[in-house]
Amino acid sequence: MNAADLAPSYELVVIGGGPAGLAAAALAAKAGVQTVLFDENPGVGGQIYRGIATTPVRNRAVLGEDYWAGAVLASDGEASGATIVTGATVWSLDPNRLVGVSIAGQARLIQAKRVIIATGSMERPFPIAGWTLPGVMTAGAAQTALKAQGLVPTGRTILAGCGPLLWLLAAQLLRAGTKLEAVLDTTPRVNWLKAAMHLPDFLLSPYWSKGLALMREVKARVPVIGVSRLSALGKDRLAEVVFATGAGERRMKVDLLLLHQGVVPNVNLAMAAGVPHRWNARQLCFEPVVDADFATSIPGIAVAG
Numbered sequence: 001m002n003a004a005d006l007a008p009s010y011e012l013v014v015i016g017g018g019p020a021g022l023a024a025a026a027l028a029a030k031a032g033v034q035t036v037l038f039d040e041n042p043g044v045g046g047q048i049y050r051g052i053a054t055t056p057v058r059n060r061a062v063l064g065e066d067y068w069a070g071a072v073l074a075s076d077g078e079a080s081g082a083t084i085v086t087g088a089t090v091w092s093l094d095p096n097r098l099v100g101v102s103i104a105g106q107a108r109l110i111q112a113k114r115v116i117i118a119t120g121s122m123e124r125p126f127p128i129a130g131w132t133l134p135g136v137m138t139a140g141a142a143q144t145a146l147k148a149q150g151l152v153p154t155g156r157t158i159l160a161g162c163g164p165l166l167w168l169l170a171a172q173l174l175r176a177g178t179k180l181e182a183v184l185d186t187t188p189r190v191n192w193l194k195a196a197m198h199l200p201d202f203l204l205s206p207y208w209s210k211g212l213a214l215m216r217e218v219k220a221r222v223p224v225i226g227v228s229r230l231s232a233l234g235k236d237r238l239a240e241v242v243f244a245t246g247a248g249e250r251r252m253k254v255d256l257l258l259l260h261q262g263v264v265p266n267v268n269l270a271m272a273a274g275v276p277h278r279w280n281a282r283q284l285c286f287e288p289v290v291d292a293d294f295a296t297s298i299p300g301i302a303v304a305g
Contacts, residue, residue, distance in 0.1 A: 001085050003106035010036045013099050013112035014082075015090050015269060018046020019070070020305030021118030022077040029082035036110070037077070038088040038101055044074050046120050046305075047140070056150035062175045063147065064168075093117070093273040097300050117273070117288075118305045119266040124285070126161060126261040129231035135238025139169045139260035152176045155255030158241055160184035160230055163262040167214045170222065180222045181252060184230060184243055186261070225250075232257055270296070270303055 014025045017039030025037040037044075045052040049070025060068055077084060085103065092100030097112040123140045130136065139159060145151040152173060158181050159170050170183055202208050218224065229244040240253050264285035267277060275296045276289045288296060288303045295302045 001083070001103065003101070003103040003108040006036070006083075006085075006101075006103075006108055006110060007034075009111040010034050010083075010113070012036070012114045012116065013038070013097075013110060014116045014118060015093070015099070016046065016118035016120055016305065017041065017044035017077075017084065017086065018118060018120045018305060019048060019073060020120070021046070021116065022073050024116050024118060024304055025082040025084070026073075026077045026080035029080040035080075035082040037082055037084045038090050038099075039084075039086050040089045041086060043086055044077060044084060045070055047144075049074065050144060051148040055147050057147065057176075059175070062172055064172070067147075090269065093269055093301075095274045095298050095301075113300065115273075115301045117270050117275075117301065117303045119269055120305050121263040122266045124261045124264050126259040128259070130233055130238070131259065133232055133234050133238045134236070135234065135255060136232050136257045136259065139165055139258045142258050143169050143172070146172060146176065152178045153256050153258075154178075156181050156253060157256045157258065158182050158184060158252065158254045159258045159260070160186065160227070160241070160243075161260035161262075162187040163260055164211065164214075165263070166260045167211070167218055169258070169260070170218045171214050174218065174221055181254060183218060183222055183224045184227045184241070185224055186227055186230065188228075189226070273301060274298060275301065275303065 011034040012028050014021045014037040025035050029035045043053050052070040052074050089102045097115050099110045123138050227243040231242050233240050240251050242251050265287050270288045277286045280287050290303050294304050
């Protein structure tokens with residue numbers, strides 16, 4: 001679709017084609033609401049289901065069944081009657097719900113009666129010494145390459161950081177045939193102790209068994225090392241990783257270092273629209289202030305996902 005093909009106004013504009021945005025757009029369109037969804041990527045799916053309709057990965061076990069479940073959500077969105085526009089960059093949203101969008105270099109201003117911001121999350125920056133060297137990249141970038149292009153790392157590869165995505169990517173890369181030299185876990189020991197009090201409740205959740213299975217899968221094939229300091233060394237590109245363990249400092253030769261330190265809400269557009277935000281001391285990030293129905297204090301603007 002070209003920018004010129006868009007209507008001048010819509011009852012609902014959904015920004016972001018991930019799980020939350022797709023579900024919202026499909027539900028609204030099925031209810032008869034004139035709906036358009038914009039996503040800057042070539043296809044819908046967001047970060048979780050990236051490339052769900054076009055991925056060249058054919059072995060379903062590589063990405064896992066949770067990933068392939070996104071195909072139902074994507075097809076439901078396409079069949080809902082909502083106008084879904086990919087390759088569309090939303091560059092402006094004001095408190096009056098005037099949406100600025102660019103498609104193939106053409107810009108349009110669209111008036112919306114209601115807006116749902118569903119821009120999802122982004123990886124938390126993980127600055128370490130040497131993180132700008134060629135050969136150092138984020139775990140999310142590596143997962144994007146796997147899902148969208150079917151690309152896997154070659155050479156000596158190390159994952160470092162913490163959080164579920166680190167373990168998921170390690171498992172996916174191993175299933176795809178990548179040899180990992182190590183997983184360097186930066187989780188502070190005190191965090192495990194603090195989490196112990198929540199263990200009884202967590203055991204009632206279905207997520208604990210999935211997480212445990214991932215960790216066992218990775219630990220069976222890759223050394224997992226707890227580290228407290230981490231740096232990347234090299235002259236023109238990454239050559240080795242230096243890290244501290246309880247037994248002292250260690251060095252490992254490496255060609256590719258994938259960093260991950262969790263994710264945080266992508267609040268850029270919500271902040272630009274004037275949505276109030278607050279600091280989440282537990283997650284160490286800013287988050288939009290919403291009510292129980294995900295509505296913000298700005299009339300007609302909600303945040304989901």
